[in-house]
Amino acid sequence: MAKPNMVFRARSRRRSFNVGLKTRSRSTGVYLADTFSVTPVLHLSLSARWNRTELRLRDQIGTALTGDHAYARLNLGAGMAWNVTDDATAYAAYAENNRAPTPAELSCADPQTLCRFPNAFLSDPPLDDVVARTWETGVRGRTGTVAWSGALFRTDLADDIIFISAGPIMGSGYFANVGDTRREGVELDLSRETGPVRWFASYGYVRATYQTAFQIQAPDNPAADANGEISVRPGDRIPGQPLHSLKLGADWDVAAPLTVGLDLQLSSSRYLRGDEANLTKPLSGFAVAGVHASWRRGPVELWLRVSNLFDAEYETFGIYGDADELGFDDPRFLSPGAPRSLLIGLRAKL
Template identity: 35%
Template sequence: MRRWVLAPLLALPVPAFAEDVEPVIIVTAPGGGVDADEALAANREAIRRGSRPDLFGALANEVPGVSIAEAQGNPWAGAITWRGFSASALQGTEQGMAVYLDGVRFNQPFGDTLTLDLVPEAALARAEVREPNPVFGRNALGGALLLQTATGADLPGLRGSISTDSFGGYGGNASYGGKNGLLVVEVLHDEGWRDYSPSRLLRGFASLGHHGDSWGVDGTLIAASTRLTGNGVAPVELLAADYRAIFTRPDYSDSRFGRVTVAPYLEVGKSGRLTATVHYQSLKRVSANGDLADFSECDADPSRLCLSDDDEEASDVLLDVIMREPVAVDPTVDEYAVFNRGRERTRGGGLGLQYVDEVETDLGTRRIALGATWDRYMTRFDTRAELGELLDDRSVVPLGTDLVAASGAITPVSVDTTLRDLSVFASVDMPLATWLAIEGGVRWSDNRVELVDLIGSELNGNHRFQRISPAVEVDIEPTEDLDVSLGYAETSRNPTPAELSCADPDAPCALANFFVADPPLEQVVARNWHADAGWGSGALELRLGLWRSDTRNDIRHVASEVRGRAFFVNLGGSRRQGFDVAADWHQGPWRLGADYSLTDARFRSDFSISSPANPQADEDGQIAVRHGDRLPGVPRQAINARAGYESQRWALNAQVRWRSGQLLVGDEGNDLATTPDYFLVDLTGKLSLTRQLDLVLEVRNLFDRKYATFGTLAEIDEIELEEAPGASDPRAYAPGMPRRLSVALKARF
């Protein structure tokens, strides 16, 4: 009997993990195995090696060129950057990677963000990074991240783990796996190493399946409840005085998430397989953050409160939303601030259908895949700005008055968005000789976004984006040890509902959380070329990759003249190009590896952009960007090194990461210094106390280096920092975690 275990949409063979379990096929994305032979991956062991499962850490250590930026200051709300493109939890980031979890798209529909806090990492079996290909759908400008959960065969029996660390964090997970299913529960409480930065996560995963001789069905359920504190970047002079300090607070988000997927399959004939997927998900998120604000007495009437502009003219009167009357100055308030509140509710799901025909011929494997997907998501988004007071410790307390500015620069919002996405795709892998094959793929997509303003009519709008995107690749295998591939692909990214509703410089948004006016944005299109070569003989494997990606109509998140506000705009094109080289050696219990990546990311247009916090800005807050200037937020060079020894009784692993500095967001004109380079060493040791019980010790950042994973510019000249009197440097960094010691007990029965 032939057994298949399926989750929607991409067949990928993997080995069995127990002697009495037959080989399985896991489906992880559209396309019937497209580019699977070139995937860069972190396996289950890499994800679970430390004291607790860590997807971001595994990707940064195992995949050449991957860097992690924690702009929000939270380890579960970071951004994956690969080849100059990102998948991030932060609204405003140019989302350039498609993300799939068990074959279902996982970019959240409202802003295409990556919400890793909702993924039960203890249930993950594999994470792959793939080359850009149109069959992966929208956002795959720079590639795709494919996440695969474990089966009962991967985690058989009863397993559990508890851990604690030197910052006071603790947590644990438990799982039970059987022949037909898996149950995983994960609990984490993280105190955070910075001031006032706790987070908690409760996540669960369940799968159940039935598999007959020629048909079967699998179901999965994911649920999560999280509260993340992300106090973000801090001025460099503040960090120099107190590395654990934060700038302003609070800044948190509460999320409730659930997703159910059902995936039946049917074998057709001797070589065909028809799969279907049905999924539904719900996300509720509440956020709040306190921030600085340019509020002061009105020039015309000092008894009233106004919003000041860059020229320090206070003429934009602030009104009470309910009473529609001017807000009076409160003499008991020393310094005003703003308390932003947001609420998001997204519901929806989709259908997928795919037919794959795979035949072994004398020349090799011939594979044909045809499929279609349809998704529909509805989001209700509400935001408001409440008048606040900035206290001496830079915390913001709400004062109970919701604000609207007479100019519209600050206004409450309630908007319904509906996203509809229909696509049809096909791919073929055709051997032409025993040493030569050609792969091709094409995707037609029709994406529609409807906006309904629930307060007025300014946000109302309908947007439609259609495109046919092709891909082609030639695979050459001159010897059994050497393989070479050359490819071209076109990919695209549509403006999200969040971006479409925040594209007017005269009505900016608070970090993409406020929505006013609705000018159109254009679709981003990328043209990608790559050449890869791999050689493997026995214990040694070598890999070289060359690549280039040209984009047009880039969507940029641009700072407004109003403090804390920004807007989206299409700004020309850019080019990202570079190469990766990697070597891995395995011999018995020993493991060694290293890789180097170069990413050269540059603008290909001349333009001016608003960056009022940049010291090189003109009197209007504009900076000049020239053709050839480097893109901010992208490390130019990255080096990883790995070494490990593992026996039946004990194991020791070391990981080394070096990243070059990156330009600050807000310094698109390349006028300022980059963030410093950084070099980190992590150690993990495991001791088997019994056949069922392991003790794990882990040290992150062994040499306690101070470093930054992200940098930007902030206006701090009007706030007094008690820790750094007279501070005026506008640079602000997301500081990296200092040395952390962790211990865990892992049991299996």
């Protein structure tokens, strides 16, 4: 289990990434749940689930990857639903869940022997399973032709596992339990169907943060210290996770066989992997629009979709790497979003 102010270091040396690994996993679960109606409008639920996961790893080249691991836990849950009116319900819930490390994570968890994620695994030290505790409360209902819902949530993860980029080769590093992390936020949904027109709007605010302080190697991050390390503090945002996201869409039945529609996806900025301490400029947010249409005649449907209608240029992921190795100056390696695309298809129900 990771402790506050842990320091994660790795050897910065090259090595072969040849791998031969055979794995087997077995999961067993026992689940009990029941709902009690305290009054005609108030309902309580209780649940319990016992999970056990067994992982067997056998190295096909040497012995470094060979190991057996077992994880077991009892997860509890409770909830309440209150029918405020015939068209509105308020609810609150608490739930626990656990996730056992995957064979890939277990086989890539030694900071002294880096692996190349996700293509190679080198070493087999144990990792703790991740335990999530989630609180959620919200309301949902319908007003006339409008359906709506809103929710507040918080998920605290103990012994969360992340991939720590380290070493001289881009994409190399190791998995580690880094302590506690948190995801908390708001989800809002609105939709309406009136005659031939249907539309929806969905907004999400998710703040994903580290809750445990630690130091890791990030030699390619220009804001790292003289030792090539960065210090992560509680409250720093987890890379790759945008704060805000918004989805909008609408469909219009123009005529009996023809339907046309449009959609819009917006996402705010996100930090690059290798900048867990949020020291450098994040990736910019983006907006992507699309249109679609379908023509139906009996059991046959002809459909068309144009994604990224305006051919926007944007990035969905970024990582810091060794630019000199590839002859570049900028250590930011970015994954571009998909360009404009056109798909045409035919469906038939028989």
